[in-house]
Amino acid sequence: MTQETGAERAAGTADRLYKTEAIILKQLPTGEADRLLTFYTPYLGKLRAIARGARRPKSKLVGHVEPLVHVQLLVARGRNLDVVSQAETLEPFVAIRSSLEATSRGLYCAELMDAFAPDGYANPQLFGLLLATLGRLNTGETEVALRWFELRLLHLTGFRPELHQCAQCGNALAMEACGFSPEAGGALCSGCRGSAAVQAGALVPTRMSLNALKSLRYLQANDYQEARRLRLPMPLALELEGLLRFYIRHVLERDVRSTAFLDHLRRVRGREG
Numbered sequence: 001m002t003q004e005t006g007a008e009r010a011a012g013t014a015d016r017l018y019k020t021e022a023i024i025l026k027q028l029p030t031g032e033a034d035r036l037l038t039f040y041t042p043y044l045g046k047l048r049a050i051a052r053g054a055r056r057p058k059s060k061l062v063g064h065v066e067p068l069v070h071v072q073l074l075v076a077r078g079r080n081l082d083v084v085s086q087a088e089t090l091e092p093f094v095a096i097r098s099s100l101e102a103t104s105r106g107l108y109c110a111e112l113m114d115a116f117a118p119d120g121y122a123n124p125q126l127f128g129l130l131l132a133t134l135g136r137l138n139t140g141e142t143e144v145a146l147r148w149f150e151l152r153l154l155h156l157t158g159f160r161p162e163l164h165q166c167a168q169c170g171n172a173l174a175m176e177a178c179g180f181s182p183e184a185g186g187a188l189c190s191g192c193r194g195s196a197a198v199q200a201g202a203l204v205p206t207r208m209s210l211n212a213l214k215s216l217r218y219l220q221a222n223d224y225q226e227a228r229r230l231r232l233p234m235p236l237a238l239e240l241e242g243l244l245r246f247y248i249r250h251v252l253e254r255d256v257r258s259t260a261f262l263d264h265l266r267r268v269r270g271r272e273g
């Protein structure tokens with residue numbers, strides 16, 4: 001699933017210029033008409049660079065350096081910040097852009113990638129994961145694509161939750177509702193759920209239904225072609241979203257900002273429906 005076209009140094013200009021494919025994660029207005037871009041690349045990891053004049057309507061960068069665009073960049077190394085000198089869109093993900101829900105899901109993935117990927121540490125599989133996930137959102141896939149993305153991201157960055165044995169004592173989990181504790185690192189058996197550490201507040205568990213446990217295991221164990229067959233009725237979909245959000249918030253030690261907007265949209269759409 002990883003695309004192999006990645007970074008290659010522009011010939012003839014030594015190390016001054018580099019060419020890389022990238023997905024724009026975010027942009028901040030800076031200076032008079034510039035944008036400070038954060039983007040993820042397959043072979044150079046997460047980088048930042050200035051796109052000079054990109055907020056001017058006639059800039060040749062307009063449309064190419066927007067968040068969630070898959071782009072080919074030519075970047076000049078600068079003393080402090082690198083500078084984008086050319087940008088060419090490879091995939092604009094038009095369908096994501098045309099829906100508020102799809103846009104907010106895409107931005108959520110971009111925010112997680114920004115939060116989990118350390119600066120300058122390359123992981124081509126992470127790049128492939130983000131690119132493939134945006135492709136799925138672009139074709140209208142929703143909850144399962146997001147849950148699979150979260151689990152795969154946690155796996156690739158070393159935070160895979162334990163779902164096969166109790167994360168606290170290591171005992172096999174009975175096939176019944178159990179506990180889930182980000183502090184412990186995953187599922188908790190019924191014994192540990194009622195243990196002294198829990199009572200003392202050291203492990204803050206939530207309840208995980210048997211269906212949620214089975215669904216998360218299924219998503220974790222299968223590639224996406226298989227995983228996408230999972231059907232999530234609404235209460236279960238919300239439970240999985242809540243469990244993974246609880247876990248991710250613990251790993252990042254903060255809330256993920258874009259989840260507030262996802263929640264807001266759901267409330268608004270719920271009222272409209």
Ligand SMILES: [Zn+2]
Pocket residue numbers: 166167168169170171188189190191192193
């Ligand atoms: Zn246990």
